[in-house]
Amino acid sequence: MKKQLKVEAIEHGTVIDHISSGQGIKILRFFALSEGNKRITIGLNLPTYAGENKDLIKIENTVFSQQQANQLALFAPNATINLIENFEVVNKFKLALPEQIAGVLLCPNSNCISHNEPVDSRFNIKQEQAGVKLKCHYCEKSFTATSFKELH
Incomplete structure (x- = not known):
């Protein structure tokens, strides 16, 4: 029987998913996400359905702007941003590299x-x-x- 690990849901905030494995810590440092008293959940080297690994970051009470998302694309061009309200995904978008x-x-x-x-x-x-x-x-x-x- 395969065990499935779950990451705690957040009520309001941003989930950055499909980060290339190894980039999660760099993103935390670049955006100084660990500063302050926001609750952050980090998953490193998590298995994907495709059999690869990915990183994941959940930041409670923080909503990424489009400008921040575009900056994030520098480190994780294939990442997905999920905006969460009342434990539900209200907006989901892929990143686009700015010119x-x-x-x-x-x-x-x-x-x-x-x-x-x-x-x-x-x-x-x-x-x-x-x-x-x-x-x-x-x-x-x-x-x-x-x-x-x-x-x-």
Whole structure:
């Protein structure tokens, strides 16, 4: 007999599902989700019906905006966002990579002009076979989403 593990339901908030295995912790850090007193449930390396593994994050009393969802797509382009009200899914959407992101990330290149001038960082985003690439508008260097450790 196969055991089925269940994750506690949330009354109001956001569920980020179908995160590529290993990306859940990076998403928690990037969005600083563990700061504050929100209840968060994290599932790492959970089995899927397809026989693969995935990560899952449930954040109570937090609703992701479309802008946050698009930023999330940098780390988990195949993830699904479920908005929960009264323990029910009221909206479910797939993520879409934005073509450009501005004022959110710090350029990993310490010599980039965006570190020393009063300009917002700006990156052009491209989905490649190897993953998501971000190209700095100013220094024109390319980076993967995992290269970014800091928010702007």
